[in-house]
Amino acid sequence: MLRSIQVRTVLAVPETPLHHLHWRGKLALSLDCFICERTGRTTSFELGAERAICSGTRETGEHYTAARIAAFDQTQEHDRTALQAIVDYWWAPFHDAIRDQPAHGLSHTPWVRHHLGYYCPEQEQVGEFSIQTNVLRPQSTACQHCSTPIAQSHDVPELRLLT
Ligand SMILES: [Zn+2]
Ligand SMILES: [Zn+2]
Numbered sequence: 001m002l003r004s005i006q007v008r009t010v011l012a013v014p015e016t017p018l019h020h021l022h023w024r025g026k027l028a029l030s031l032d033c034f035i036c037e038r039t040g041r042t043t044s045f046e047l048g049a050e051r052a053i054c055s056g057t058r059e060t061g062e063h064y065t066a067a068r069i070a071a072f073d074q075t076q077e078h079d080r081t082a083l084q085a086i087v088d089y090w091w092a093p094f095h096d097a098i099r100d101q102p103a104h105g106l107s108h109t110p111w112v113r114h115h116l117g118y119y120c121p122e123q124e125q126v127g128e129f130s131i132q133t134n135v136l137r138p139q140s141t142a143c144q145h146c147s148t149p150i151a152q153s154h155d156v157p158e159l160r161l162l163t
Contacts, residue, residue, distance in 0.1 A: 002163070003091040003105045004070065005029065007112050009157040010082045011131070019118040019143060019150045023074045023083045024128070029159075030111040031067070032103035034092040036060045039099055040107050045069050045087060052089070066090035081151075083114065086162070110159040122146040133157055 007029070013021060025047025032039040033054045042055040043065060052067035067089030075082045094103050101108065113132035120127060123145035131139065131153050139153045 001091060003089055004162040005087045005089070005106060006160045006162050007085045007087065007157060008082065008160075009112070009114055009131070010080055010155055011116075012080050012152040012154060014149060015079050017150075018121055019127075019148065021081060021116060021118045021150055023072075023081070024115040024117050025069070025072060026115045027069070027085065027087075028113040028132075029087060030107045030109060031065075031089060032091065032094075032096070032105075032107050033065060034090070034094050034103065035063060035065055037094045037096060037103075039096040039101055039103055040109055040111075042111075043067060043089075047072050106159060106161040112157045112159060114157070116151070118143065118150055120145040120148075122148075131157075 028042050028044045030040045031043045033041040036056045038057055044053045047069045050068055051064045053062050054065040056062045070088040071086040073084045091105050111133040113130055115130045117128045120143050125145050127144045129141050141151045142149050
């Protein structure tokens with residue numbers, strides 16, 4: 001059945017942003033995959049692609065799966081930037097024989113990784129970084145070229161099963 005997961009992630013940014021911070025159309029999510037019948041598989045998405053890639057198992061290796069980014073909205077305010085994305089994917093019930101647990105529409109251990117890009121006006125170079133669910137917070141990120149603080153993550157990304 002078709003399932004939708006909403007991801008909402010907020011980052012604090014300096015009040016005078018100079019680094020043109022933006023969310024890249026790329027994310028990874030843990031999903032319970034009915035194709036390789038394993039729970040909590042890292043599934044990689046690219047905005048605009050009609051399929052995603054499941055990390056699979058040692059036996060299967062990675063494989064394509066029926067999943068895509070259905071909505072991708074970034075909003076900027078003076079002191080924060082937020083991304084709200086909706087991921088649609090095909091889910092069917094199964095039992096993970098190795099972990100001995102049933103599959104769920106939203107994985108037992110919901111996890112997401114985002115990628116962000118920026119442009120350093122000092123050094124006139126681009127940079128990028130990622131943020132994910134499992135890190136010690138607050139997590140601060142500075143420009144890799146001029147060391148100016150560019151973002152801080154205070155809250156764990158929210159993942160919610162919509163349907
Ligand atoms: Zn899989
Ligand atoms: Zn910089």
